[in-house]
Amino acid sequence: xxxxxxxxxxxxxxxxxxxxxxxxxxxxxxxxxxxxxxxxxxxxxxxxxxxxxxxxxxxxxxxxxxxxxxxxxxxxxxxxxxxxxxxxxxxxxxxxxxxxxxxxxxxxxxxxxxxxxxxxxxxxx
Amino acid sequence: xxxxxxxxxxxxxxxxxxxxxxxxxxxxxxxxxxxxxxxxxxxxxxxxxxxxxxxxxxxxxxxxxxxxxxxxxxxxxxxxxxxxxxxxxxxxxxxxxxxxxxxxxxxxxxxxxxxxxxxxxxxxxxxxxxxxxxxxxxxxxxxxxxxxxxxxxxxxxxxxxxxxxxx
Numbered sequence: 001x002x003x004x005x006x007x008x009x010x011x012x013x014x015x016x017x018x019x020x021x022x023x024x025x026x027x028x029x030x031x032x033x034x035x036x037x038x039x040x041x042x043x044x045x046x047x048x049x050x051x052x053x054x055x056x057x058x059x060x061x062x063x064x065x066x067x068x069x070x071x072x073x074x075x076x077x078x079x080x081x082x083x084x085x086x087x088x089x090x091x092x093x094x095x096x097x098x099x100x101x102x103x104x105x106x107x108x109x110x111x112x113x114x115x116x117x118x119x120x121x122x123x124x125x
Numbered sequence: 126x127x128x129x130x131x132x133x134x135x136x137x138x139x140x141x142x143x144x145x146x147x148x149x150x151x152x153x154x155x156x157x158x159x160x161x162x163x164x165x166x167x168x169x170x171x172x173x174x175x176x177x178x179x180x181x182x183x184x185x186x187x188x189x190x191x192x193x194x195x196x197x198x199x200x201x202x203x204x205x206x207x208x209x210x211x212x213x214x215x216x217x218x219x220x221x222x223x224x225x226x227x228x229x230x231x232x233x234x235x236x237x238x239x240x241x242x243x244x245x246x247x248x249x250x251x252x253x254x255x256x257x258x259x260x261x262x263x264x265x266x267x268x269x270x271x272x273x274x275x276x277x278x279x280x281x282x283x284x285x286x287x288x289x290x291x292x
Contacts, residue, residue: 017267
């Protein structure tokens with residue numbers, strides 16, 4: 001155990017980061033509530049706001065005009081069906097429905113965020 | 126700068142580049158973007174302890190620039206540069222604190238790398254919601270930081286004085 005004692009400061013740092021991560025995750029979990037709309041942004045520019053209550057399939061072409069990202073709203077949840085990027089991380093991010101949940105596609109700098117009704121009001125036409 | 130030091134830095138930089146490439150060959154398939162092993166940090170930690178902060182910074186900067194030119198774009202360059210710069214800054218500071226080993230230094234660097242990248246992603250994507258990924262990234266930073274730090278510690282002990290390597 002003497003060797004472990006030697007690493008006391010390292011262990012404190014590690015524990016500190018893990019506790020911090022736990023606290024942040026806990027705060028996010030507590031703040032969760034079901035969302036009403038999904039907001040899609042690219043490069044910080046608003047592409048559209050779609051109601052979660054209405055099933056739909058939205059295509060966001062990449063710069064070559066091909067199907068870049070295909071976002072699907074189904075039964076009050078949203079997920080990325082396909083993506084033309086190599087890593088497909090946005091597809092793996094799965095199904096989202098809570099306020100604040102985000103699907104990001106870093107290669108296309110596309111972000112789909114679930115938002116509440118109040119937040120959507122100012123964005124809807 | 127002495128030619129021998131320049132050559133050692135160039136060699137370590139090449140090693141860091143290869144590790145960047147190796148890392149890109151094994152993408153960790155998880156739902157959170159940005160989780161990676163951090164293999165190049167092995168070289169950076171080693172350089173920090175054996176050659177000093179200046180050398181580590183030069184190696185890191187050249188690695189980031191070359192990786193962006195070879196495999197990336199201007200956005201990936203920004204992510205990497207911010208991650209590398211803040212990560213090295215914290216590692217230099219932690220190294221000066223008595224009682225920290227390479228494991229702690231490397232964990233600090235990995236965690237800082239993730240925090241900086243989340244911050245840059247928030248600016249580039251223009252949405253603050255990416256912060257939801259931070260807890261997962263912090264945990265992955267701790268895990269990869271420990272592994273890389275312990276490995277770097279072994280390398281530093283085994284290889285000894287790098288300036289004498291070629292003589």
